[in-house]
Amino acid sequence: MTELTLIGAPTDVGASVLGASMGPDALRIAGIARALQGLGLAVQDLGNLSGPGNPQAAPQGGFRHLVEVTRWNEAVFAATLSALQAGRLPLLMGGDHCLAIGSISAVARHCSARGRRLKVLWFDAHADANTPASSPSGNLHGMPVACLLGHGPAQLTQLAGAAAALQAQQITLVGVRSVDATEKSFVNTLGIEVYDMRSIDELGMRAVMQAALADVDENTHLHLSFDMDGLDPTIAPGVGTPVRGGPTYRETQLFMEMLADSGALGSVDIMELNPALDLRNQTAELAVDLLESLFGKSTLMRA
Secondary structure, three states: OOEEEEEEEOOOOOOOOOOHHHHHHHHHHOOHHHHHHOOOOEEEEEEEOOOOOOOOOOOEOOEOOHHHHHHHHHHHHHHHHHHHHOOOEEEEEEOOHHHHHHHHHHHHHHHHHHOOEEEEEEEOOEOOOOOOOOOOOOOHHHOHHHHHOOOOOHHHHOOOOOOOOOOHHHEEEEOOOEOOHHHHHHHHHHOOEEEOHHHHHHHOHHHHHHHHOOOOOOOEEEEEEEEHHHOOOOOOOOOOOOOOOOOOHHHHHHHHHHHHHHOOEEEEEEEOOOHHHOOOOHHHHHHHHHHHHHOOOOOOOOO
């Protein structure tokens, strides 16, 4: 797609740390629209979606802010589906990672209607696969993968319809290095494909991406859900839940370049950017730099 829609979702209602609500505007300040227009994309910025504030309340029934998270995800779902139905590529600017429930549910609905196969690459330091029974905090940004697979409250698991938005074989986790024991059991039991940091260390990013993209074909809609804390915090300090030992700048550039080479990219989330914890907006600028590679900017010298 050469037409792209930016969707801002300024909320940290699903997170443990305040600040991700400022992420969309930090990306705008870093020049996201101008950078993507420079690659020949027709960029439409819808501005920021509206939704409830963050009540900073205690968990109830195993969740923090379930009502607010649901309302935000309903707004994200509607905006994402509208962009897809208009033939545009939606780029969701978060906001915390709970919002991927809405965006990916919309992509799943769209792919089902069009008879296309959906594949999700989830770039993250965390598996985000807690369930209400296993979550130590009740923060919903730790549960989106589980919710998308049908394990969570009905108001989030059924955004795309009665069935779960995803099956386990449709999602691949990349860069994982901080996982609760219950999450590990959940992921392994369902057979979710995971390339954790040891895999990247041992195999290299090139081999990991070749394996992750091996089943992508001309009928595949590829969705990237990219959590900025997936990167090593030495290069991306502006995140709420940093974990040492993540992919380097060059490894992540290769990740993006190989996604671009696949020709299958259909939708994107950029999540968990927290300007309150950043240094002179460098994490937002890094995000824009990486997005340029995702949308075709090449560092190759050869023709």
